[in-house]
Amino acid sequence: MATVSLEDVRKVYRGGVAAVKGVSLDIADGEFISLVGPSGCGKSTTLNLIAGLEEMSGGTLRIDGAVVNDMSPRERDIAMVFQSYALYPHLDVARNLAFPLKVAGVAKADIDARVREVASLLGLEGLLSRKPKELSGGQRQRVALGRALVRRPKVFLFDEPLSNLDAALRTQMRGEIKKLHEQLKATFVYVTHDQAEAMTLSDRVVVMNQGEVQQVAPPRELYDAPANLFVAGFFGAPRINLVKPRTLGLPDADVVLGLRPEHLEVGQGTPPPEALEGHVYLVESMGAESWVTVDVAGERMVARAAGDFRVPTGAPVWLRYDAAKLRRFDAKSGRAL
Template sequence: MATVRLDNVRKVYPNGHVAVEEASFEVGDGELMVLVGPSGCGKTTLLRMIAGLETISAGTLSIGGRVVNEVAPKERDIAMVFQNYALYPHMNVAENLGFGLKLRGHPRAEIERRVREAACLLGLEARLDARPAALSGGQRQRVALGRALVRNPKVFLLDEPLSNLDAKLRLAMRVEIARLHRQLGATMVYVTHDQVEAMTLGQRIVVLDGGVIQQIDTPMALYERPANLFVACFLGSPAMNLLRGILQGDGSGLALATAHGRIALGEPPQAGSLGSWLGRELVLGLRPEDLQPADARRPARLEARLELPEPVGNEIFLNLRHGPLALVSRVPPQPLPEPGSMLALGFAPDRLHFFEADGGARIA
């Protein structure tokens, strides 16, 4: 396997559109790195530049220490799995798995050995004689993965490989890909717009927006300490609650003066570094699981009207309204008041996130 390194990589199209701006990061040997962001953020363009399917306008791309800016895709020793399975309908599973090796002139015995190994790894041994039309969506995706596996490349590139599957199959294939990565110890770069896929699969995640890298870190570090409002809202389902107001302070601690009332914040750990923000507008962030009905541990800090409880089995999402502002609370199963009732809500001061009102950068 090999490392993949990008140094100030940029992609500008002939019409002047900047798809990727100054991207710099390294995918470690054997690491599974996920590129995540909304449609049009540049993640697939980045992947295609690594594959050699898009030219690089500026910067340096290296694989295994070798600069590959001008190297043809077939010479980069990478294997790519696309969103559509791209299987040959007239070939059976075994032929689809081995076709790339056949084109490269590998001996027949070696092709058969590698095909058997990949089929065994992916649970396709009983389907080697079947054609793609006879396979389920999950089996077709396994064949597409197997076609990359038999190559034994330095780097695997996966471009939204699960987006065509239903929810149950996506979950099963996420587990499958994670298992394959552990078994192979392979270097993988995985593109997705699904933040659940990103959080569950990635050892590290690159979050992109508008062609610009917003933050690179481990899944839980991104969740616990988002660098800006975009990352805070993009990662997490339901999304982080945001309240805009003027930061105030007195002997009893900090408070946020909003258009709908004053919210006491207590003494957050960041209080010392928030001194320069007193009297200034900022944005307060609070994850749904940290906004709870008030109790002895979480004294009441704001009131909101319950609009719709959403029981989903092991938890309940409370859709709330604080003035015109929509909030969401994630609570364990419990008896709830009727929709339309007012709820007193509390939170622990150490669970608060603070962001600049202009620009959205994290404070403290």
């Protein structure tokens, strides 16, 4: 497998539109790293630059220590799994899996052996004679994965591979991809807009916005210690509460305070000491838990409560928080303090 290193990598399109603005990143051999961020943040463009599908405007890109700036995608020895599966509709599963090896001139006996190996790994043995139109979405995605695996590349690149699947299939395939990475111990670079995918799959997550890297860290660190307001607001469902100090009864300062909903206790009746008082704006039942939105001092805050929490809109409630869980951000720069 291989390391991947980006040093001040940039991509500027015609007309001066900068899609990637000086990204520097070192990906370890065998690491699973995800690029996340909103649409247009530069994550897919960065992946395409690694793949060689886009020409870099500046910077240096290395795979396994070798500079690949001027190498074609084939010379870089990478495999890419796309959102659209990109299967050949006239070929059955076996021939779809074999196609990249056939193009590379691999001997037929070796092709057959590798196809059987990958089919066994991905549970495709009973599907080898089927055409793509005869497969479910999850089966097609496994074939797309298999076509990448069969080549035994240095690096695997994934461009939102699960976004076309329904929620249940997406969860199932997420587990399969994680197990696959554990088995292969290969270098995976994965692009997604889904924070749950990034959090559950990755060794580290790269958060991007407007072509720039905002933070690179393990998932738990991103959640517990976001580097700035953007990262804080991007991760978490429901989202972190970002409020002014006076909302929490604290002295005014040029900061924004962040509190995760699970760090807020909500209740009725006589408020405990130092609790905030407010009124219920909305209760959303999510089954095992409820999300309770409360109006407090002119701002709305969301707290997590038990699934059986039932309070009518407008009813008085109190909120209590642990000051140790507060996150502080500079109001002007957005940086964590």
